[in-house]
Amino acid sequence: EVQLLESGGGLVQPGGSLRLSCAASGFTFSSYAMSWVRQAPGRGLEWVSAVSGGGGSTYHADSVKGRFTISRDNSHNTLYLQLNSLRAEDTAIYYCAKAVAGHWAGFDYWGQGTLVTVSS
Amino acid sequence: QSALTQPASVSGSPGQSITISCTGTSSDVGGYNYVSWYQQHPGKAPKLMIYDVSNRPSGVSNRFSGSKSGNTASLTISGLQAEDEADYYCSSHTSSSTLVIFGGGTKLTVL
Numbered sequence: 001e002v003q004l005l006e007s008g009g010g011l012v013q014p015g016g017s018l019r020l021s022c023a024a025s026g027f028t029f030s031s032y033a034m035s036w037v038r039q040a041p042g043r044g045l046e047w048v049s050a051v052s053g054g055g056g057s058t059y060h061a062d063s064v065k066g067r068f069t070i071s072r073d074n075s076h077n078t079l080y081l082q083l084n085s086l087r088a089e090d091t092a093i094y095y096c097a098k099a100v101a102g103h104w105a106g107f108d109y110w111g112q113g114t115l116v117t118v119s120s
Numbered sequence: 121q122s123a124l125t126q127p128a129s130v131s132g133s134p135g136q137s138i139t140i141s142c143t144g145t146s147s148d149v150g151g152y153n154y155v156s157w158y159q160q161h162p163g164k165a166p167k168l169m170i171y172d173v174s175n176r177p178s179g180v181s182n183r184f185s186g187s188k189s190g191n192t193a194s195l196t197i198s199g200l201q202a203e204d205e206a207d208y209y210c211s212s213h214t215s216s217s218t219l220v221i222f223g224g225g226t227k228l229t230v231l
Contacts, residue, residue, distance in 0.1 A: 035220065037222075045209050045211070047222060059219040062217065100172075103171070103213075104154075106168070107166075107168060110165040110166055
């Protein structure tokens with residue numbers, strides 16, 4: 001059974017940093033691209049970042065480019081998102097999502113999400 | 121890059137069929153067969169319902185179907201059931217540096 005378990009969310013002041021983690025199990029982690037998708041309170045879904053199965057290729061939304069960094073540790077089946085220079089508008093539930101085989105887009109499994117709140 | 125355009129809300133009665141549209145551009149919906157649809161119930165994570173325009177993942181009811189014409193993709197739900205009431209989001213691969221773009225979401229109400 002595929003499982004994705006996010007952690008690392010919390011309350012942080014504007015300008016602060018957080019590192020989110022997503023522990024994956026139930027599939028060959030290194031064979032699939034992974035993404036982070038966020039959802040601000042009462043708002044829609046927004047794709048944030050993606051990383052290839054091997055970790056060599058990464059992509060970020062323009063809204064987080066230069067502030068967020070996606071990475072993965074295939075030896076520990078874990079996906080990461082480093083969040084720096086946080087702003088109030090980064091407040092959201094952050095989901096990790098597994099891509100459909102051979103795809104970047106199309107996410108067949110999602111975690112339960114971890115809440116990031118940016119406030120003073 | 122702006123989100124894909126979806127109607128804010130649609131409604132239908134049990135047993136009826138409804139269609140949700142998702143309009144983009146030739147750089148996303150129209151340029152690739154990588155449109156997906158997600159169902160999200162309140163307080164829950166999204167669930168993949170359709171990928172690659174019209175493919176259903178294992179376990180998804182065949183009452184859900186997807187299609188695309190030009191820059192507009194559509195999700196059709198037939199035989200509406202109360203449990204279908206949820207928010208629905210489309211997404212597409214895009215040629216921009218954004219890689220993946222979502223629609224703004226559509227709230228489906230089963231009357």
